[in-house]
Amino acid sequence: MSIAHRGRPAAPDLVARRVLLAAPALLSLPLRAQPAWPQRPVRLIVAYAAGGGTDIFARALGEAMRPALVHPVIVENRAGGAGVIGSDVVSRAEPDGHTLLAVVSTHVMNKYYLSSMPYDPIRDFTPIAMLSRNTMVLSAGATQPFATLPAMIAHARQNPGAVGTGSTEALSSFCGQELARRARIDTPDIQYRSGGPLMNDVVAGHLPVGWTSTASAMPHMQTGRVRILANAGATRTPFFPDVPTVQESGIADFDLSGWVAMFGPRGMDPVLAGRIYTAVAAAFTDATLRARLTALGVEPDLRDPAGLTAALVREDRLWAAASAAGTLQRAN
Incomplete structure (x- = not known):
């Protein structure tokens, strides 16, 4: 994607200093006359x-x-x-x-x-x-030939490039790429516009696995057609307490929320x-x-x-x- 930037971006440290200097004033300024909102x-x-x-x-x-x-x-x-x-x-x-x-x-x-x-x-x-x-979770259709993250990794090693991984934005894409890099597997990134279409394809069996939020995955859990293989955070999510983290599944120090x-x-x-x-x-x-x-x-x-x-x-x-x-x- 190539979109021209309006002016030269400030360096990260300079931006950080500007924002931190301004932050304390956000909630401490005295009230003054304001138009109704x-x-x-x-x-x-x-x-x-x-x-x-x-x-x-x-x-x-x-x-x-x-x-x-x-x-x-x-x-x-x-x-x-x-x-x-x-x-x-x-x-x-x-x-x-x-x-x-x-x-x-x-x-x-x-x-x-x-x-x-x-x-x-x-x-x-x-x-x-x-x-x-x-919280990002790795979802898979119930018809896929794996029910856990270690089984998915083993399947991907035996079938390089066959386990396409859906994503919707940079974080979910990075989750897939980083997991593939650390597990030494080839799982092509398949980009979607949002979690809704991604989960629809997971449910239908068109997409093997996809990284998405708990909010996107939750509406599909009652169908019995979706499995949650792993959670990308450092701790388990209360919405899927039985689902292990990627760390618990054998990939050390994986923490992306x-x-x-x-x-x-x-x-x-x-x-x-x-x-x-x-x-x-x-x-x-x-x-x-x-x-x-x-x-x-x-x-x-x-x-x-x-x-x-x-x-x-x-x-x-x-x-x-x-x-x-x-x-x-x-x-x-």
Whole structure:
């Protein structure tokens, strides 16, 4: 993917210093006269196709926010480019709180994964809220000739190139590539626009395995046509407590987890960002939403603008180091 960048990106350390210097002010600025928010319906841009985990989560959150707001939160899917197309829409929007972005942690990783981007993922957005932990799981159709990760690895060694591995963005693609590298197997990366179409092909038997979120996998578990082979995090997920981690399955030090977060365009007033975060935090106290998130396989991890900023800076350094070491390869 090749998209021209608007200006030269700042070095990771310089970006980190700028964001960290600004972060303490986000929630400590004195209140001052602000226009009412929202003054019209709020567009929540989901940078992935309908039916995936992020889309499902965003719609549930928007519904939970509705009772406290004068206007509704309307989810709009802008899929494509590993999240770049939808993110670019928000980066160009007015910073008035009426166009927001729901995106996964590859928002930062894309900077080092894609050949070029039209924005900087940290500099050109206003952090509003970390929303959830995004545990990646390896799903397989029940008709596949393996029921565990070690069995899948053995099958892939006996049939090089036959076990295509679905992905939807940079993190799930990296999960597949890193597992293949460490297990010394050939599992071609097959890219999808979101977790919904990926899981449909897993269920139908068209795709051998796919890395996706618990939220994308959960709706299919009652069909009996899906197996979860492994979890990419350091610990087991409460949604699939019987599923071992990749580490437990024999691949040491494998720990790749993501998140879902909300952003606004660059230049949003910190007081407005704090106001939107407050509305999100209030929605998270709703018992109906929390029960729904549990049913959807979403692990809440609510953090304020400063907490999200710290996570962005940390991951920017992580992926910069991975790129410099050659363990994160640029997409073609």
